Amino acid sequence: MLGLSLDQLRADMNRLLAILFHQGVLDEQFLQLQQLQDESSPNFVSEVVNIYFHESEKLLRNLRALLVDRELSDYKKMGIHLNQLMGSSSSIGAQRVRNVCIAFRAASDHNNRPGCLRALELLEYEYCYLKNKLHELFQIEQQRMLAAAVRYPAPQQHLNNPQG
Template identity: 55%
Template sequence: MEGVLQLQSQLADYTTSLYNEKEFLDEQFTQLQQLQDESNPEFVVEVVSLFFEDSERLLNELTKALDQQSVDFKKVDAHVHQFKGSSSSIGAQRVQNACISFRNNCDQQNIEGCLESLQQVKHEYSLVKNKLETLFKLEQRLLKAGG
């Protein structure tokens, strides 16, 4: 029983840190979690996994689009807009904020700014992906422990 209580405490502390310390997540992630129930216990993991797949595709598209001789800023902006929307839908606040900055650079047709923004978006995405994967592993450990 001690193990379960310890895991529950660890999970609660970790989850709190994702919201408070660095603002990786916002209330949208909480709302996503509230949609999960016994009939669909993997709901959050499934939605976030789709976000990961979509994000990888969009990051590849953005990298390709910015690598062109003549950059189509409308196309880049459309990809960033989509990325901003999907990150917003799972509550990935820092990714969303990086996308807002990215879109400003697209509006100004600032290629250097866009390239910097792409690196920032990749960085924030990588951080939130690692944090969420850790969160899911903690939840799985708790389930296996009977909590």
């Protein structure tokens, strides 16, 4: 029964990853990131992605703040934030987020405030979609790891017999 559950969880993970690749949400860089994960660092990918989310949320807040003030949109600073977000998105394989950053950067290079506002909306949408889907993926992975651990329980001593 547990073996079937483990296989089902693995299939669910693979299906979700296939969808994310097909949609262009992720690219091969995410697979390379996964290859760096092993028994010595079983949570490597989720830890790297969580750092990405933490930093990205700060950058998104900064971008929104720069666009709120109609009189003083600092397009140069916007470009710096977008370059950071583009680079970190590329490093985890967040392809659609990176692509929106590129379009956003083009709008900021032309001091195109309406274009920047549209790009920010799309960027926030793509970021939330990515975050939700990767959260879902990591939940399935956690369930799979727990199911694998239950499958091979550690030997336990009997409470009534201290000698085993």
